[in-house]
Amino acid sequence: MLSFVWRFLERNSLGTFFVFLQLVSVVLIFSRNSMQRSFVAAHASAFNAFMSGYIDEGASYFRLKQVNEDLTAQNKMLMQQLYGKKKTTEAKFVHVDNTLTEGQSYSVMDAEIIQNSINRNNNYFTINRGRKQGVEPKMGVIAPQGIAGIVINTTDNYALVQSVLSTNNIKVNAALKKSDYFGTLSWEGGDARVMKLSDIPKYVPIKVGDTVVTDGKSSIFPKGVMIGRVAGYEVDTKTGYWDISVELSQKMGQLQKVFIVKNLKKIELEEIQEVLETAEKEND
DSSP states (O other), X not given: OHHHHHHHHHHTHHHHHHHHXXXXXXXXXXXXXXXXXXXXXXXXXXXXXXXXXXXXXXXXHHHHHHHHHHHHHHHHHHHHXXXXXXXXXXXXXXXXXXXXXXXXXXXXEEEEEEEEOOSSSEEEEEESOOGGGTOOTTOEEEETXXXXXXXXXXXXXXXXXXEEEESSSOOEEEEXXXXXXXXXXXXXXXXXXXXXXXXXXXXXXXOTTOEEEEOOOXXXXXXXOEEEEEEEEEEOTTTSEEEEEEEESSOGGGOOEEEEEEETTHHXXXXXXXXXXXXXXXXX
């Protein structure tokens, strides 16, 4: 290593001597001139602040990337717990024990896509599980990378699922993972990669890339299932709330295997909801 450096200096002696003289000049100038020292100090401080901002942004990016990867892994864990290492063709709901549900009680069953559409105003897909396997309307359907749809009808061995890519009668309770503020996720048609999150107050801090997950405030989807990331946002002038574009983590045109979600406390939750609705009507 030392021999390499020595050879380099020999070959570039004139240039090296010039650089040396420049350094000596700079040291002499700034050591005797307080104004120059202040100038350098001020610019060094600005540079440090500039670099610090980039470092913070970089750290934030990698933290967000890790969060998204963790959520995707947890979604996949829901699936892997179905059968573990056992190979079986038996279709059945299996209880899921994981950190996503936070006290909620769910079971899941795998299914395969038979038919699928993404280019209509209201899209549907068919899965190879039905009444005989315990599938019922209003059960949620998730994919390895995120939410997929809600069961609306069944036959003995098949079920029709309304895709989240539907402009009619499908809204999902969703939340910004960083702040836990929740709103309503819906699709306005057009781009099959993007949905809209509304009802988030404009004072809630938000950034492009923020993670969006299910908030668990319904009996359909567990809390914390990955939905996607914030792709853009602006204030809706009519409502004063954020109008947020969410890029879906699951590419709906690539669905092959999905998982039906059964809420084991659904009946109890619906009974409480009916009591609440009755009380609200009486107070009106």
